[in-house]
Amino acid sequence: MLAAGGLTLAALTLGLSACAQEDALAKQARAGDNKNYVAGDGSVTEFAATDRKAPVQVTGTLFNGTAVTPADFQGKVTVLNFWFAACAPCRVEAPILEDLHQEFKDQGVQFFGVNLRDEKATAEAFDKTFGLTYPSFDDKDGGVLLAVSGIVPPGAVPTTLVLDKQGRVSARVLGEIERGTLKALIAAAVAE
Template identity: 60%
Template sequence: MTSSLSRRSLLAASGAVLAVALAACTAKDPLAVQANAGDNKNYIAGDGSVSEFGVSSRSKPVEFTGKLFDGSTVNASTFPGHVTILNFWYAACAPCRKEAPDLQALHAEYEAAGVKFYGVNVRDEKATAEAFERNFGLSYQSVADKDGGVLLSMTKFVPPNAVPTTLVLDKQGRVAARILGEADKSTLKSLIESALAEK
């Protein structure tokens, strides 16, 4: 009974966090305006803004465990030692579709340098997510996060606040940078290079 209540509480909390993360906090916030517009475009777009966090101001390493669409598990405890990219997405999100080829290209470019890429799918069932991955030739895997567990865990570090959002984690597994909205390829490449160059 307790575990059932705990799971319902977690799901309720996850839903609340997802709503806050996607809509932000005030009516003046552009994300909140989009959330309240009722235009049925099915995503809350960021403006492509980039936040970089100096080494001394970074939080502790991120913590989460997620299940990939292939059924295996990924744990953020394996991230330290590598630069890691987390991209929050879902298939019907137009900017997610637009940025997918660039994410795949950067994954291919930096895989040999040990950079890890993971998607975090916040909405789709397995078949929909896998169709998207096939369509865009994505060779990195995604976490199935329809219940909001990973999203909820990330709010303790840097809230995603939009879909898509891309996080760059440093070699210690801490958030070094965040892109709200569609990730510009050259910008993300520069953030990856900066994270790789850190000692």
């Protein structure tokens, strides 16, 4: 009887463990590597024009002191990149973002960084190091992040959004961008 009970318990344990799937976020948390961010999985999501939600209501202040309101997104394709200086993938993609900014600015595409953690001096040093010419929001208070909650996971840095000319999210990249992919997403939004 004890042997039969032991077999039943073993079968139940095996059955339950088969139901548990490896959670990527939990795996990163358990890694204990102190990188202070949760890396995106690199997934790219495009939203058809008919499936897009209302325009994002981003209000905030850039590090240069300029106030930005939702009206600033109307009529322009906008790229929002969520970053901070100590994020390794953010450092890798910074030159790509600047290159695409230069390529698309004459087509009316605007780029904004959304800095989630850094003081002004740190953000400016990052910009200088990577030659970034587009501005960044000082979003330590989380206002911009809150405006896109449900679209951008709060800990997934970097994340990049492409907004259409109405200020709606047309595409999202969780994690480090690939140049060709982001270029195609921007070009598609420009062509609409």
